[in-house]
Structures are given as structure tokens and as C-alpha cells.
Amino acid sequence: MQYTKSNMANEYQPPILTVDSVLFALVDDALHVLLIRRAAEPFKSQWALPGGYNASGETTRQAMDRILQRKAGIAAQDLQLVEQLYTFDTVARDPRGHAVSVTYMGLARKLSPQGNAHAQSPQLFPVHALPSLAYDHADIIRYAHNRLRAKLTYTNAVFALLPELFSLTQLQKAYEAILDRPLDKRNFRKKFLALNLAEPTTHQLKEGAHRPAQLYRFKRQELQELERSFD
Amino acid sequence: MQYTKSNMANEYQPPILTVDSVLFALVDDALHVLLIRRAAEPFKSQWALPGGYNASGETTRQAMDRILQRKAGIAAQDLQLVEQLYTFDTVARDPRGHAVSVTYMGLARKLSPQGNAHAQSPQLFPVHALPSLAYDHADIIRYAHNRLRAKLTYTNAVFALLPELFSLTQLQKAYEAILDRPLDKRNFRKKFLALNLAEPTTHQLKEGAHRPAQLYRFKRQELQELERSFD
DNA sequence: ACAAAAGTGTTAAGAATACACCCATGT
DNA sequence: ACATGGGTGTATTCTTAACACTTTTGT
Numbered sequence A, B: 001m002q003y004t005k006s007n008m009a010n011e012y013q014p015p016i017l018t019v020d021s022v023l024f025a026l027v028d029d030a031l032h033v034l035l036i037r038r039a040a041e042p043f044k045s046q047w048a049l050p051g052g053y054n055a056s057g058e059t060t061r062q063a064m065d066r067i068l069q070r071k072a073g074i075a076a077q078d079l080q081l082v083e084q085l086y087t088f089d090t091v092a093r094d095p096r097g098h099a100v101s102v103t104y105m106g107l108a109r110k111l112s113p114q115g116n117a118h119a120q121s122p123q124l125f126p127v128h129a130l131p132s133l134a135y136d137h138a139d140i141i142r143y144a145h146n147r148l149r150a151k152l153t154y155t156n157a158v159f160a161l162l163p164e165l166f167s168l169t170q171l172q173k174a175y176e177a178i179l180d181r182p183l184d185k186r187n188f189r190k191k192f193l194a195l196n197l198a199e200p201t202t203h204q205l206k207e208g209a210h211r212p213a214q215l216y217r218f219k220r221q222e223l224q225e226l227e228r229s230f231d
Numbered sequence C: 001a002c003a004a005a006a007g008t009g010t011t012a013a014g015a016a017t018a019c020a021c022c023c024a025t026g027t
Numbered sequence D: 001a002c003a004t005g006g007g008t009g010t011a012t013t014c015t016t017a018a019c020a021c022t023t024t025t026g027t
Helices: A005-011 A060-072 A137-154 A168-179 A185-195 B005-011 B060-072 B137-154 B168-179 B185-195
Strands: A016-027 A030-037 A051-053 A079-088 A099-108 A123-126 A165-167 A198-205 A213-218 B016-027 B030-037 B051-053 B079-088 B099-108 B123-126 B165-167 B198-205 B213-218
Touching: A016 A060, A016 A079, A016 A123, A016 A137, A030 A060, A030 A137, A030 A168, A051 A060, A060 A079, A060 A099, A079 A137, A079 B079, A099 A137, A137 A168, A165 A168, A165 A198, A168 A185, A168 A213, B016 B060, B016 B079, B016 B123, B016 B137, B030 B060, B030 B137, B030 B168, B051 B060, B060 B079, B060 B099, B079 B137, B099 B137, B137 B168, B165 B168, B165 B198, B168 B185, B168 B213
Parallel strands: A016 A099, B016 B099
Antiparallel strands: A016 A030, A016 A051, A030 A123, A079 A099, A165 A213, A198 A213, B016 B030, B016 B051, B030 B123, B079 B099, B165 B213, B198 B213
16 A cells, blocks of 8 residues: 555556355255346356445445345345455456456355346355356355355354254254265264354254254354364 | 446446555564555555555556565565455545555565665564554454464465475474464474475584484475364 | 154274473584 | 583373164154
């Protein structure tokens, strides 16, 4: 930050600043990402992350909230956890000109996107079956997924993807979906309970011709690091 | 990235984009950061991170290299490892107007900064004895230090701070300086050697009235994750 | 009674921690 | 010979990993 007044007034032309969001949610025990179908060129009618420009005077987080509301009908409080990821800045990423994009990851319990004039049919896609994507958005999603995997192992971030009351089986399936490998049931439960992040409730989940599951609740709904990293 | 042509042409005014760098190096077994004394307002003659504006058409990494060269006489290849940290974007962080700053961490074996017209006396300060800083640069350094601590535990990032040939004592001191706590000598050596990242050389370090130290060399000079995290 | 998912313990191997003395060198 | 930092091993505790059967419910 050492540009001078003259730079600001004359020579200096900043790149365009944009914000793109990767919203994750679990649907049927599989990790999904929210995509919208682009209404305009470039990449018209291709699938893309919800994103938009960031004007002077608003923070990137404010821009994110505004854009998600307008383009997907999603409110800031639908996201249990939001984290800035990375700033993508290669000159060629937008065919119209240099656009630097600050990216965010948002985790939600449930997403009910709404279509509108700006973007028809926002829709959730399984991360393992994504359509072809506009811009460098496939890279951004890959980056976000890696970050999520890492966060899951050393923080309590799962809380943001599960309902308030959850069974240990639901929890394990969430981990398996994101880490993309099977976990041992007994070891998983022993380890998770030892971390002491969740407490049993008086509720049970009855959902079929089998023994009902004990429901647990996270003691804290804020991000915290784990004493010992998970898996 | 959904702004329209009309936004680009008329209404849309992006914030200024800047890049700030946190360069770390070890001096006398203590972690140091490179700071420059600001030549102009605002914060004139206060210490600050080397930074500058990012023009349209250059990547933030290119801007970083250009700025470090111009303001501190440091070349890109003096940095063994560079990593993007975070993008700071609060509206009030620059008194002249909204400036969004993409920040980088750079690790060097040795820094020999050069003063010049743009910034007198770039200088290394111990992270535990920083002067008062311009802007939100104290926050940025704290963020970088946390990231460095984390990187040290799950990657081989130390290689970027040590000379090509190093003794296990030097290595341990580097860890102690950054993690800011003492480590057990025998356990440290056992664990580090088990990771198999370094190999002994035929060289020794003689530097006083005591037994000379075996010198090691990292097998790879690229960042890699450790199988088991360190400490 | 049977199908379906919930729930539960033990053993063995590996990793982390705590801890104290001898070694090689220069002066 | 002494001061200085370099180098080494073992015992204990904790953590991880592997593994299979019983329980509770709905139909």
C-alpha cells in the first residue's frame, strides 16, 4: 500500500474485483455444491458459482451476502459457517478483462435456492458429479473441497453441515462423504465422543424398521480447533 | 463474476487493489520480519510491510515481486517459499479510501534489504519486538505468524528458512523460535529423522570449543505435506 | 421371525513423552 | 583439565487400528 496520490488519480487502474462463493450442503448423505446457470455472456447458460462484482466501499463479505441473496435467494443466516478461501487473480480467467476474485466457502445445513431474473435455476450438484463449469470455477471448487476436508480433520466444522440434532451415524456419513473414504464405526464413535464436542439429548430418531438412534447436539456452534486432529 | 457490461462501463467502481508481503527470515536463531519506513503520507515515517498497488493486467504475485524489488531491493529468487495468505478488505483500513489488500508470506534463508528513494531503511525486526505499525499491518503479521506456525507442523516448510546445509541443532532452534516453546532434543531428532526429509552430508560444522555438528541437507526443496504432523 | 440399522469392548501395534549421561573439540 | 555444545537409548503412557456380535425396532 504505497501508491501515491498521483497513482490514484492518474496512472493507476485497478483490476475488477469480484467475489465467488462455494456453498456446500449435505443432501442424502452426499456433499453438494450450489451452482447457477449463467444468464449472460460470457459463458452464457453454463453452470457457474454464484458471484458478482465488489464495489468500492463494501467488504467482500458484504458483497458475498448481497450477491447470494440476489442471485440465489440465499440469506446470510442460512450459512452456519463462512470462511474466506483464496484470491484467484490470473489475468486470463475472465475473457472480458482482468478480474480478481476473492472466494469464500459457506457451509449450510440446508439450502433452498430460489431462481430469479438474474440467474435461472440455482441448483445443488453432488461434488462428484459436477457439470462443466464457467471460468476457473472447477479449480475453485476443488480448492474449497480440499479446504473443507482439512477443516474437518482439525476443527469441529461439521456442525455447520448437520441438523441441530443428529445421530452418530449421520455424523459418520458426513465425514465419509467429505473425506471420501469409509471409517470404522466403533473407532469413529469412541474418538468423537472422547473429543467431548457433543452431548446426548433426550431425543431419538426413529426412521425405519430398526432400532432408533440416540440424537446428539453440539455443545458449541462456533468453529473451534480440536485438541487432537481427527483421522 | 456476474457483473454486466453496463456495470463495467458505468456504475461499477472497484476498490483499489494492493499487495502486502510479510517476509520472514531467521537472524541469530530468532524469527524476523522485514519492514520499511514509509516515505509518504499516510502513516509517513512509520514502519510498515512492503506493499503497493496492483494494476490491472498483472497478477498479485507479479505485483509482489515488482514491489519487493523496487522498495526493498529483494528479488523473487531470494524467497525460497511464497504463499498467499488472506485478503484484507475492511473499508476503513486505508484512510485515503477503500483499499483491498491481498497478502503474501515469503520465507527466505537470508534477507539483505536495500534502501532507496521509495523507502528508506528497509530493516529486519524480531517478531517479538515489533515497532508500532501503519495500517492493519500488525494484524497481518500476526496472521502470517500463525500460518507459519501451522505450516511448520504439517509441512517441510522449514527448509525455506535454513541454509542448504544445517545441523540438527540449528533445525531445532528454528522450530523453537517459530513455535515459541522448547523442544526435547532426543525426541525432536528421533522424530525428524524418522520423517526422512533430510540426509546427512559429509560436511561438519565447527564453530567453537566443542564437538563439531553433522550437517544435513533437505532431500527436496519443495513444499510437501508430512505423513505425520510434527509436534 | 426376520430384516435393518444401532450400539458396544478388547487386543495389539505404533507413537509420544519423559528423562541423563558420554563425546569431541578448542582453549 | 575444563568448558561447550553434539550426540545417543529406554521405559512408560497414550493413541490408533483391527475386528464381530447383540440390541431394538417395524413389518
